[in-house]
Amino acid sequence: MRALxxxxxxxxLTLGACGHSCLKGPDHKPVPSPExxxxxxxxYSNASCCHANFTSQLAESPVIAVDNYYWNRCGNLSAPCxxxxxxxxxxxxxxxxxxxxxxxxxxxxxxxxxxxQSFCDGWFDACKEDLTCVRNWMTDWTVDENGxxxxxxxxxxxxxxxxxxxxxxxxxxxSFTPSQTSCHCLELNETDELAYKHIIEANSEESGEKxxxxxxxxxxxxxxxxxxxxxxx
Numbered sequence: 001m002r003a004l005x006x007x008x009x010x011x012x013l014t015l016g017a018c019g020h021s022c023l024k025g026p027d028h029k030p031v032p033s034p035e036x037x038x039x040x041x042x043x044y045s046n047a048s049c050c051h052a053n054f055t056s057q058l059a060e061s062p063v064i065a066v067d068n069y070y071w072n073r074c075g076n077l078s079a080p081c082x083x084x085x086x087x088x089x090x091x092x093x094x095x096x097x098x099x100x101x102x103x104x105x106x107x108x109x110x111x112x113x114x115x116x117q118s119f120c121d122g123w124f125d126a127c128k129e130d131l132t133c134v135r136n137w138m139t140d141w142t143v144d145e146n147g148x149x150x151x152x153x154x155x156x157x158x159x160x161x162x163x164x165x166x167x168x169x170x171x172x173x174x175s176f177t178p179s180q181t182s183c184h185c186l187e188l189n190e191t192d193e194l195a196y197k198h199i200i201e202a203n204s205e206e207s208g209e210k211x212x213x214x215x216x217x218x219x220x221x222x223x224x225x226x227x228x229x230x231x232x233x
Contacts, residue, residue, distance in 0.1 A: 032096035041090035074131035074154035120164035
């Protein structure tokens, strides 16, 4: 039974990695394919799960709303904060890899996507002075024909969330989880391609393929001269 479960997990991950699966949301493509004319989210243009017209909602700044889901209920977000939310929406809607973490009971949703701790901390730092009126942006709004509405007063992110870890664990419900393992987590940028390979490998007990972890360029370290050599000089 354990072997069957492992093979099942591997099959799901491999399917997504080969670009044959998208989340089952109402605006997702059935399968990823090249997409021309994307106004945003262009890192996914070679194999996109979203249509180009979706990305037009994310192209302008400030972003007001995405599919009647308003970002500005407490005022426009700052540009750095907005960029993080844009990257999250791009990943959810457009990434051909998002289906790796498809929710078992709600196939339009993701669950426990590993975000790098550095992403979580950067997100918090970028948004800490911005305002929000809900902690969980998935469930805590009042929703009517005019979109999502605040239930409570607006307060700074730095009061709503304790830190980057709390933000990653809370704002999108159980969609994300922070990770300190750099090769097994996502930054939601171009460096994620290597991370996907490591994640697939980690979920395969039979994979013999190994990928070197060089996500960030090596840092040159200056080695001091030997004291005896300095004396000889």
